[in-house]
Amino acid sequence: MRDRLQELKGDKEQMEEIMQLNAQGLHCPLPVLKAKKVLASMVVGQLLEVSATDEDSVRDFEAFTRSHGHLLLKSWQANGVFVFLIQKGETS
Amino acid sequence: MTLNTYERCNPQMRGLDLLQKIRTDFIGIDTHYTLATAKRSKRHFLDSAASTLMMKTAQATAFEFLNHYSNTHSITHFSARISTEAYEWAHARILSFLHADPEDYTCIFLGSGSTSCFNRISKIFRDLKPDQNTVLISLMEHHSNDLPHRQHHDNVFHIPLEGEGRHMGHLNMIALEDLLQKYQGDVSYVAVTAASNVTGIINPIHEIAQLAHAYGAYVVVDGSQIVARQSVNVGHNVPHSRNIDAFIFSGHKVYAPGSPGVMVVRREVIQDVVPTNVGGGMVNRVFRQSYEVSPKLPDREEAGTPNILGAITLAAAIEVLDRIGMDIVSKEEERLLQMLLLGLQDIPEAIIYGSYDLSRYPRVATVAFNLAGFDHGLLATILNDYYNVAVRNDCFCAHPYVREMLLQELWDLDVLNDLNQDVFDHLDQEFIKARQGMVRVSLGLYTTERDIEALLAAICDLNSQHDFYAQQYSYQGNGVYRHNEFQPNHTSLFHPQDVVNFFLKNK
Structure with a gap:
């Protein structure tokens, strides 16, 4: 029981942490592949923020999250950097 | 021989x-x-x-012609006359093959491959419509029908295709109309391939032309992959709005390696645009401080000694295809x-x-x-x-x-x-x-x-x-x-x- 509580506590801490991935300077399909690797290590519901400079990554992350069961919560651009906030889904 | x-x-x-x-x-x-x-x-x-x-027939025609080879732009000696007439026949033969009325269209030989033609047509439209700086191209274009438009225009947008991923089909007409509406008044022309060089998938070029013309945009078609494989009707469509404004291909896809790129373009589009390639053969008179460009097409767009041998070789191959x-x-x-x-x-x-x-x-x-x-x-x-x-x-x-x-x-x-x-x-x-x-x-x-x-x-x-x-x-x-x-x-x-x-x- 104590172990299970510890496990849940760990999950909660992990949930609150926003993972960061710097994919700037990488070209398709590497930003998505790197994000996919990080997402695989995350728990369902956790957030990942990816920054990229490849213009194609805008369409890529829209399509990738849609086809792999994740949620693209928000995306924005600032100073030539594209940022994507992704919530890990259950079916990835 | x-x-x-x-x-x-x-x-x-x-x-x-x-x-x-x-x-x-x-x-x-x-x-x-x-x-x-x-x-x-x-x-x-x-x-x-x-x-x-x-094609051996095209090669044989070229070899035979070489017995009479001479530069064009002269009708004085026998060989010059033969060369000039054969070169003019090549232009006419290609227009006829593509169902392009010589009253409405001209045929221009440029460079090797189609790239020079795409660069030229992009500059022509830039000069013809300087206030319209948007070009729409399909996602399936060869770089030759993509990069020249990026080089000479401010905005180039890719038109999506039907379907997704590896199952994609031809150009999505609804998406094209959405883009034409979104950028209405600013689209200079739509550039699409008649058939993809990757998948061979054919685009409905006449439907695309009709739609583009309805929004005041011209239509450029890359015919490189279709011209030796299917009948092409550039200029005899009903209604006329389905006609193509510029049709570009290259002789090396038509069994005539060593031949030039070809642009069949409506005279109305090109007649008043100042040529960017200047030199011999395209001027009436040259003075120390100025020169007078010939109004005659295609001469004004074919500066310098043309690829006479290549053009005749290509037209001979086209003659066989037509037969x-x-x-x-x-x-x-x-x-x-x-x-x-x-x-x-x-x-x-x-x-x-x-x-x-x-x-x-x-x-x-x-x-x-x-x-x-x-x-x-x-x-x-x-x-x-x-x-x-x-x-x-x-x-x-x-x-x-x-x-x-x-x-x-x-x-x-x-x-x-x-x-x-x-x-x-x-x-x-x-x-x-x-x-x-x-x-x-x-x-x-x-x-x-x-x-x-x-x-x-x-x-x-x-x-x-x-x-x-x-x-x-x-x-x-x-x-x-x-x-x-x-x-x-x-x-x-x-x-x-x-x-x-x-x-x-x-x-």
């Missing part, structure tokens, strides 16, 4: 009879190479989308395409790109595919080295299109069995490059059932011996594989100096 010494076929011969007669009359159809197995065999040339073999009849050419090609597609579909590991529902998305005979377990470079190299099948691989100068069709496969790379964590951690562009491409098979007039059978048999055979073949090759980077032992010296097969030496020695 004069024309009388050639064994001439009946000049009245037309249709399928003529096609059967000339099918083997291509230079290189009997080329043999020694393979990695040490066996010598005849090449199966399945790379016609890149460059076709040369066969493009309906017969396309029917024959469709028969072989069906055979190829059905054969590939029977191979479970084969992944065919682009929708192959031919009733919905017709194609010319070009098919891009991959074989699970083989990188595209390895597959194409094995087909060459062990089976003498010449195909092309990589991205075929259409990166955005190829990328879009491969995306899901590339995203799945991390779940491949041969990828462990260490490899993933060192993933780099080189690793991707080996997998970011396809193998393309493309047919020509000389392609036979035997060529298709040889290809399909080779794929089945190599697919059953994956480990053997994988061990024979080393990855060289940039998608290239090289056989560990079989590295023939290509200069021993042909080197220009050897031919020069041979002829001089035998003088």
Whole structure:
């Protein structure tokens, strides 16, 4: 029981942490592949923020999250950097 | 040698009879190479989308013409007259072949390949409509019908295709109309290919023209992949709004290597635009401080000595195609395409790109595919080295299109069995490059059932011996594989100096 509580506590801490991935300077399909690797290590519901400079990554992350069961919560651009906030889904 | 010494076929011969007669009359159809197995065999040339073999009739016409060769732009001596008239005939022959009325259209020969033509038409529209700085192009364009527009206009947007990923079809007409509405008043022209150089999928160019014209945009069509394969009607459509404003192709796709790029363009579009290439042959008078450009088309757009020999060679090849009849050419090609597609579909590991529902998305005979377990470079190299099948691989100068069709496969790379964590951690562009491409098979007039059978048999055979073949090759980077032992010296097969030496020695 104590172990299970510890496990849940760990999950909660992990949930609150926003993972960061710097994919700037990488070209398709590497930003998505790197994000996919990080997402695989995350728990369902956790957030990942990816920054990229490849213009194609805008369409890529829209399509990738849609086809792999994740949620693209928000995306924005600032100073030539594209940022994507992704919530890990259950079916990835 | 004069024309009388050639064994001439009946000049009245037309249709399928003529096609059967000339099918083997291509230079290189009997080329043999020694393979990695040490066996010598005849090449199966399945790379016609890149460059076709040369039609012997076109070559014979060129050789015969050389007896009279002289520069054009003169009608004084016999040879100059012959050259000038033959060069003018080449223009007229191409207009007629494309159903483009010479009253409305002009034919311009430019550069080698279609790239010069696309650069020129982009600059023409930039100068004709300087306030309209947006160009719409389809996602499936060859770089030659993409980058020139980016170079000469502020905004270039890609029009999506129907379907998704590897199952995409032709241009999405609804998406085109959405873009035309969104940028209404600012779209200078729409540039699309008539048929993809990657998948062979055909775009509905006349429907595209009608829609673009309704929004005040011109239409440029890349005809490189269709002109030798299907009948083209540039300027005799009903209603006229379905006509094409500029149709561009290259002679090296029409059985006439060494011939120029061709732009058939509406006179109204080009008549008042100042030429950017200046020099001899396009001026009436030149003074120390100024010059007077000739109003005559195509002269004003063909500065300098033209590729006279190439233009005549090309027009001769087109004459033969016209005599066969493009309906017969396309029917024959469709028969072989069906055979190829059905054969590939029977191979479970084969992944065919682009929708192959031919009733919905017709194609010319070009098919891009991959074989699970083989990188595209390895597959194409094995087909060459062990089976003498010449195909092309990589991205075929259409990166955005190829990328879009491969995306899901590339995203799945991390779940491949041969990828462990260490490899993933060192993933780099080189690793991707080996997998970011396809193998393309493309047919020509000389392609036979035997060529298709040889290809399909080779794929089945190599697919059953994956480990053997994988061990024979080393990855060289940039998608290239090289056989560990079989590295023939290509200069021993042909080197220009050897031919020069041979002829001089035998003088």
